Amino acid sequence: MPQKADKIFSFPPSTLFRAWSKDEGLAQVPLYRQALYEHGVAKIQCEFGGNMEEKSELLLEIVNALGKADSHSATEGALWDIKNKPEGVISQGTGQKAIAISHTLDEFSWHIDGSFEEKPTRFFAFHIIHPDKQGGGVFRLLPVADIVNSLPDDITEILATKDFNIKVPPEFFKGAHTLRKPLLERPANGPALIRYRKGVCSADEHDVVAQKAIRVLENLLQAEDTGFAVPAEHFKEDTLLLLDNRRFLHSRTSIRDPNRWLRRVRFHADSAAA
Ligand SMILES: O=C(O)CCC(=O)C(=O)O
Ligand SMILES: [Fe+2]
16 A cells, blocks of 8 residues: 555656457557657556456557567576465476466565666566455555655765676576676756666675665665655556656565465567657
8 A cells, every 4th residue: 555655656648548358458559659658657547347367468469569579597488477486486497497476476566677688678567467466465556756866976976987787687587697787877868767676786896886876876766755656546467567668667575365366577678768
Protein backbone atom coordinates (compact mmCIF):
# COMPACT_ATOMS: atom_id res chain seq x y z
CA MET A 1 0.00 0.00 0.00
CA PRO A 2 1.41 3.45 -0.75
CA GLN A 3 2.30 5.04 2.60
CA LYS A 4 0.54 8.24 3.67
CA ALA A 5 3.49 10.40 2.74
CA ASP A 6 4.11 8.51 -0.50
CA LYS A 7 4.25 10.62 -3.61
CA ILE A 8 2.08 9.18 -6.35
CA PHE A 9 3.31 8.77 -9.92
CA SER A 10 1.04 10.79 -12.15
CA PHE A 11 0.54 9.57 -15.71
CA PRO A 12 0.21 12.42 -18.22
CA PRO A 13 -3.20 12.01 -19.96
CA SER A 14 -1.50 11.38 -23.33
CA THR A 15 0.10 8.21 -21.90
CA LEU A 16 -3.17 6.43 -20.97
CA PHE A 17 -4.89 4.15 -23.48
CA ARG A 18 -7.65 1.56 -23.68
CA ALA A 19 -7.97 -1.28 -26.14
CA TRP A 20 -11.46 -2.64 -26.79
CA SER A 21 -10.03 -5.29 -29.12
CA LYS A 22 -6.62 -6.74 -29.93
CA ASP A 23 -6.73 -4.94 -33.29
CA GLU A 24 -7.36 -1.61 -31.62
CA GLY A 25 -4.53 -2.37 -29.21
CA LEU A 26 -2.19 -2.74 -32.17
CA ALA A 27 -3.58 0.15 -34.23
CA GLN A 28 -2.61 2.60 -31.48
CA VAL A 29 1.10 1.71 -31.59
CA PRO A 30 2.15 5.13 -33.04
CA LEU A 31 0.51 6.80 -30.03
CA TYR A 32 2.28 4.49 -27.57
CA ARG A 33 5.56 5.28 -29.30
CA GLN A 34 4.95 9.00 -28.92
CA ALA A 35 4.03 8.62 -25.22
CA LEU A 36 7.10 6.47 -24.58
CA TYR A 37 9.51 8.91 -26.23
CA GLU A 38 7.93 12.02 -24.73
CA HIS A 39 7.18 10.82 -21.21
CA GLY A 40 8.88 7.45 -20.83
CA VAL A 41 5.60 5.62 -20.10
CA ALA A 42 2.49 4.30 -21.82
CA LYS A 43 -0.33 2.33 -20.23
CA ILE A 44 -2.87 0.24 -22.13
CA GLN A 45 -5.89 -1.16 -20.32
CA CYS A 46 -7.16 -4.25 -22.19
CA GLU A 47 -10.95 -3.99 -22.19
CA PHE A 48 -11.56 -7.06 -24.36
CA GLY A 49 -12.38 -10.46 -22.91
CA GLY A 50 -10.32 -13.46 -23.75
CA ASN A 51 -7.70 -15.28 -21.79
CA MET A 52 -4.47 -13.88 -20.40
CA GLU A 53 -2.39 -15.46 -23.18
CA GLU A 54 -4.13 -13.21 -25.72
CA LYS A 55 -3.08 -10.17 -23.71
CA SER A 56 0.52 -11.40 -23.45
CA GLU A 57 0.42 -11.98 -27.22
CA LEU A 58 -0.81 -8.43 -27.76
CA LEU A 59 2.04 -7.17 -25.58
CA LEU A 60 4.60 -9.09 -27.66
CA GLU A 61 3.08 -7.79 -30.89
CA ILE A 62 3.17 -4.20 -29.58
CA VAL A 63 6.77 -4.66 -28.47
CA ASN A 64 7.80 -6.06 -31.84
CA ALA A 65 6.10 -3.12 -33.57
CA LEU A 66 8.00 -0.67 -31.32
CA GLY A 67 11.39 -2.38 -31.37
CA LYS A 68 12.97 -5.73 -30.75
CA ALA A 69 12.35 -8.03 -27.80
CA ASP A 70 15.49 -9.26 -26.03
CA SER A 71 16.09 -12.65 -24.43
CA HIS A 72 16.61 -12.67 -20.67
CA SER A 73 19.57 -15.03 -20.49
CA ALA A 74 21.28 -17.85 -22.34
CA THR A 75 18.46 -20.19 -21.27
CA GLU A 76 15.37 -17.95 -20.91
CA GLY A 77 13.43 -16.28 -23.73
CA ALA A 78 11.67 -12.93 -24.21
CA LEU A 79 8.83 -13.46 -21.75
CA TRP A 80 9.80 -13.61 -18.08
CA ASP A 81 7.28 -14.35 -15.35
CA ILE A 82 7.68 -12.24 -12.23
CA LYS A 83 6.11 -14.45 -9.57
CA ASN A 84 7.08 -16.62 -6.67
CA LYS A 85 9.08 -19.45 -8.26
CA PRO A 86 11.26 -21.22 -5.69
CA GLU A 87 12.63 -23.63 -8.33
CA GLY A 88 14.41 -20.68 -10.03
CA VAL A 89 16.12 -21.05 -13.43
CA ILE A 90 19.27 -22.84 -14.58
CA SER A 91 22.27 -20.57 -15.15
CA GLN A 92 24.51 -21.38 -18.11
CA GLY A 93 27.26 -19.48 -16.28
CA THR A 94 27.38 -21.85 -13.30
CA GLY A 95 25.32 -24.82 -14.53
CA GLN A 96 23.37 -24.49 -11.28
CA LYS A 97 19.96 -23.34 -10.22
CA ALA A 98 19.81 -19.56 -9.67
CA ILE A 99 16.97 -17.57 -8.13
CA ALA A 100 16.29 -14.06 -9.40
CA ILE A 101 14.81 -11.50 -6.98
CA SER A 102 11.78 -11.42 -9.30
CA HIS A 103 11.14 -15.08 -8.40
CA THR A 104 10.88 -14.29 -4.68
CA LEU A 105 8.47 -12.26 -2.54
CA ASP A 106 11.27 -9.89 -1.53
CA GLU A 107 11.50 -6.16 -1.94
CA PHE A 108 13.53 -5.13 -5.02
CA SER A 109 15.40 -1.86 -4.47
CA TRP A 110 16.03 0.82 -7.14
CA HIS A 111 17.47 -0.56 -10.37
CA ILE A 112 17.13 -0.69 -14.11
CA ASP A 113 16.52 -4.00 -15.84
CA GLY A 114 19.61 -5.59 -17.35
CA SER A 115 21.97 -3.19 -15.55
CA PHE A 116 24.63 -5.84 -16.22
CA GLU A 117 24.08 -6.04 -19.99
CA GLU A 118 26.59 -4.64 -22.49
CA LYS A 119 23.66 -2.58 -23.79
CA PRO A 120 20.70 -2.63 -21.41
CA THR A 121 17.42 -2.50 -23.32
CA ARG A 122 16.04 1.01 -23.59
CA PHE A 123 12.53 -0.21 -22.74
CA PHE A 124 10.65 -2.87 -20.86
CA ALA A 125 7.00 -3.77 -20.53
CA PHE A 126 4.73 -5.61 -18.09
CA HIS A 127 1.56 -7.55 -18.62
CA ILE A 128 -0.04 -7.34 -15.18
CA ILE A 129 -1.78 -10.67 -14.74
CA HIS A 130 -2.49 -10.52 -11.01
CA PRO A 131 -1.58 -7.45 -8.93
CA ASP A 132 -0.89 -7.81 -5.21
CA LYS A 133 -4.37 -7.69 -3.64
CA GLN A 134 -2.99 -7.42 -0.12
CA GLY A 135 -1.28 -4.05 -0.43
CA GLY A 136 2.27 -5.29 -1.08
CA GLY A 137 4.28 -5.31 -4.31
CA VAL A 138 3.96 -1.56 -4.89
CA PHE A 139 5.81 -0.63 -8.07
CA ARG A 140 7.72 2.66 -7.87
CA LEU A 141 9.45 4.96 -10.35
CA LEU A 142 12.25 7.47 -9.88
CA PRO A 143 13.00 9.77 -12.85
CA VAL A 144 16.71 10.04 -13.62
CA ALA A 145 16.15 13.78 -14.14
CA ASP A 146 15.25 14.04 -10.42
CA ILE A 147 18.44 12.17 -9.48
CA VAL A 148 20.63 14.40 -11.63
CA ASN A 149 18.95 17.53 -10.23
CA SER A 150 19.59 16.36 -6.67
CA LEU A 151 23.24 15.37 -7.08
CA PRO A 152 26.14 17.87 -6.99
CA ASP A 153 27.60 18.46 -10.47
CA ASP A 154 30.98 16.95 -9.60
CA ILE A 155 29.28 13.70 -8.59
CA THR A 156 27.25 13.41 -11.82
CA GLU A 157 30.44 14.14 -13.72
CA ILE A 158 32.20 11.20 -12.05
CA LEU A 159 29.22 8.87 -12.53
CA ALA A 160 29.13 9.80 -16.23
CA THR A 161 32.84 9.64 -17.01
CA LYS A 162 34.43 6.91 -14.87
CA ASP A 163 34.04 3.20 -15.52
CA PHE A 164 32.45 1.23 -12.70
CA ASN A 165 32.55 -2.53 -12.14
CA ILE A 166 29.44 -4.41 -13.23
CA LYS A 167 28.84 -7.98 -12.06
CA VAL A 168 26.42 -10.20 -14.03
CA PRO A 169 24.07 -12.20 -11.74
CA PRO A 170 24.23 -15.94 -12.57
CA GLU A 171 20.54 -16.15 -13.51
CA PHE A 172 21.10 -13.60 -16.29
CA PHE A 173 24.41 -14.97 -17.62
CA LYS A 174 24.79 -14.62 -21.41
CA GLY A 175 28.54 -15.10 -21.85
CA ALA A 176 30.38 -12.54 -19.70
CA HIS A 177 30.69 -12.47 -15.89
CA THR A 178 31.75 -8.82 -15.52
CA LEU A 179 32.04 -5.58 -17.47
CA ARG A 180 33.06 -1.97 -16.89
CA LYS A 181 30.80 0.98 -17.73
CA PRO A 182 29.89 4.49 -16.54
CA LEU A 183 26.62 4.68 -14.58
CA LEU A 184 25.23 7.81 -16.24
CA GLU A 185 24.88 8.90 -19.85
CA ARG A 186 24.07 12.48 -20.75
CA PRO A 187 23.12 12.56 -24.46
CA ALA A 188 23.14 16.06 -26.00
CA ASN A 189 19.60 15.82 -27.33
CA GLY A 190 17.72 13.62 -24.92
CA PRO A 191 17.10 12.85 -21.28
CA ALA A 192 19.85 11.61 -18.94
CA LEU A 193 20.04 7.80 -18.79
CA ILE A 194 21.15 5.56 -15.96
CA ARG A 195 22.52 2.06 -15.39
CA TYR A 196 22.36 0.92 -11.75
CA ARG A 197 21.48 -1.95 -9.46
CA LYS A 198 22.69 -2.33 -5.90
CA GLY A 199 25.22 -5.12 -5.57
CA VAL A 200 25.72 -5.26 -9.36
CA CYS A 201 27.44 -1.87 -9.82
CA SER A 202 30.43 -0.93 -7.68
CA ALA A 203 33.47 1.34 -7.73
CA ASP A 204 37.07 0.12 -7.83
CA GLU A 205 38.22 -0.59 -4.31
CA HIS A 206 41.14 1.86 -4.53
CA ASP A 207 39.39 4.62 -6.46
CA VAL A 208 38.29 6.95 -3.66
CA VAL A 209 36.68 9.41 -6.06
CA ALA A 210 34.48 6.75 -7.67
CA GLN A 211 33.78 5.24 -4.23
CA LYS A 212 32.53 8.60 -2.99
CA ALA A 213 30.35 9.20 -6.07
CA ILE A 214 28.53 5.88 -5.79
CA ARG A 215 28.10 6.41 -2.04
CA VAL A 216 26.43 9.79 -2.64
CA LEU A 217 24.14 8.20 -5.24
CA GLU A 218 23.26 5.32 -2.90
CA ASN A 219 22.54 7.68 0.01
CA LEU A 220 20.12 9.55 -2.21
CA LEU A 221 18.39 6.32 -3.25
CA GLN A 222 18.02 5.20 0.35
CA ALA A 223 16.02 8.28 1.38
CA GLU A 224 12.52 7.15 2.29
CA ASP A 225 10.68 9.74 0.24
CA THR A 226 12.59 9.02 -2.98
CA GLY A 227 10.47 8.27 -6.05
CA PHE A 228 6.80 7.85 -6.83
CA ALA A 229 4.41 4.94 -6.23
CA VAL A 230 2.35 3.72 -9.20
CA PRO A 231 -1.15 3.59 -7.67
CA ALA A 232 -3.28 0.43 -7.73
CA GLU A 233 -5.75 2.01 -10.18
CA HIS A 234 -2.96 2.00 -12.79
CA PHE A 235 -1.47 -1.36 -11.80
CA LYS A 236 -4.31 -3.82 -12.23
CA GLU A 237 -5.26 -6.97 -14.14
CA ASP A 238 -5.17 -6.77 -17.92
CA THR A 239 -2.94 -3.69 -17.89
CA LEU A 240 0.01 -3.47 -20.26
CA LEU A 241 2.62 -1.02 -19.02
CA LEU A 242 5.44 0.20 -21.29
CA LEU A 243 8.40 1.95 -19.68
CA ASP A 244 11.66 3.63 -20.56
CA ASN A 245 14.15 1.44 -18.69
CA ARG A 246 16.95 4.04 -18.79
CA ARG A 247 15.05 7.19 -17.92
CA PHE A 248 13.73 5.87 -14.61
CA LEU A 249 14.97 3.64 -11.86
CA HIS A 250 12.22 1.32 -10.66
CA SER A 251 11.65 -0.68 -7.49
CA ARG A 252 8.96 -2.70 -5.75
CA THR A 253 8.04 -3.14 -2.12
CA SER A 254 7.92 -6.65 -0.67
CA ILE A 255 5.06 -8.84 -1.82
CA ARG A 256 2.20 -9.92 0.43
CA ASP A 257 -0.05 -11.71 -2.05
CA PRO A 258 1.63 -14.98 -3.12
CA ASN A 259 -0.47 -14.97 -6.30
CA ARG A 260 0.97 -11.67 -7.58
CA TRP A 261 2.06 -12.26 -11.18
CA LEU A 262 3.53 -9.99 -13.85
CA ARG A 263 4.92 -10.95 -17.22
CA ARG A 264 7.85 -8.92 -18.53
CA VAL A 265 9.43 -8.24 -21.92
CA ARG A 266 12.60 -6.20 -22.31
CA PHE A 267 13.06 -4.54 -25.68
CA HIS A 268 15.48 -2.48 -27.69
CA ALA A 269 14.32 0.63 -29.52
CA ASP A 270 14.10 0.42 -33.28
CA SER A 271 15.09 4.03 -33.75
CA ALA A 272 18.42 5.81 -33.69
CA ALA A 273 16.76 8.44 -31.46
CA ALA A 274 16.99 6.00 -28.56
O1 LIG B 1 7.74 -6.94 -9.29
C1 LIG B 1 7.85 -5.80 -9.71
O2 LIG B 1 6.96 -4.94 -9.55
C2 LIG B 1 9.06 -5.38 -10.45
C3 LIG B 1 10.12 -6.45 -10.50
C4 LIG B 1 11.35 -5.96 -11.16
O3 LIG B 1 11.60 -4.81 -11.27
C5 LIG B 1 12.29 -6.95 -11.74
O4 LIG B 1 12.06 -8.15 -11.59
O5 LIG B 1 13.25 -6.54 -12.38
FE1 LIG C 1 13.14 -4.55 -12.73
